[in-house]
Amino acid sequence: MGRPSCRNIYYRLLAAYGPSGWWPGDSAFVVMVGAVLTQNTAWANVEKAIANLRSANLLSPQAIIDTRSTRLAKLIRPSGYFNVKTKRLRALCHWLIDHGGIENIGSASTRELRVALLKVHGVGPETADDILLYSFRRPVFVIDAYTRRIFSRLGLITGAEGYEALRKRFEAALGEDTSLYNEYHALIVRHAKGTCRTKPLCQGCCLARVCSHVAGISLGSDIGAVKK
DNA sequence: ACCCAGGGTCATA
């Protein structure tokens, strides 16, 4: 077998955890709502908030805009930062409607879409990429704190790279593959919540062998920059 | 009681 690579790590994670089935969303819009609500928040809390919105029949852009902020905030309360997220949710909905809805927006190129998303209040790099990948099904690799933690511990990145730099490295290393990005990000998140959170060197986990190889591989050779 | 969670904005230097 070759040296541990970005793909190799993916296969190890997949073998260890199995398919993730992300995003557990229904419509493209619900996925977007989840992307905003899950900012710095445990997913279990987001599910409660989405359930509340569903019960109130508010899972559409127009319905959310037509709902008063105080009521909206009350419904999404379990997901935390409810005042902040109320504003962000509305901003997202206004953007969707002002641009002809999801279907129409979906005809834009990935690059255009990303630029547009980043202009929406409350949508930063990670949320934008969550939406691009999981809602619009575009080949965009999502970078998050877990990705930095895991790959810097493996020595494949420094962890101090900028968001865009990291994203492009992963995309270059993996090739354009929406399904792969989808599953990989999910696996990273699931893995990060496991034993490796308390075991920095992944002893005993599915990446232990990779860790043991770290000293001997060209770090990140397949992720972009070759480190000596 | 403390820490963290599927981040982002805004003010300040």
Next chain:
DNA sequence: TATGACCATGGG
């Protein structure tokens, strides 16, 4: 550009 404060609930 680079920190730091702030947002807030719920589970371990």
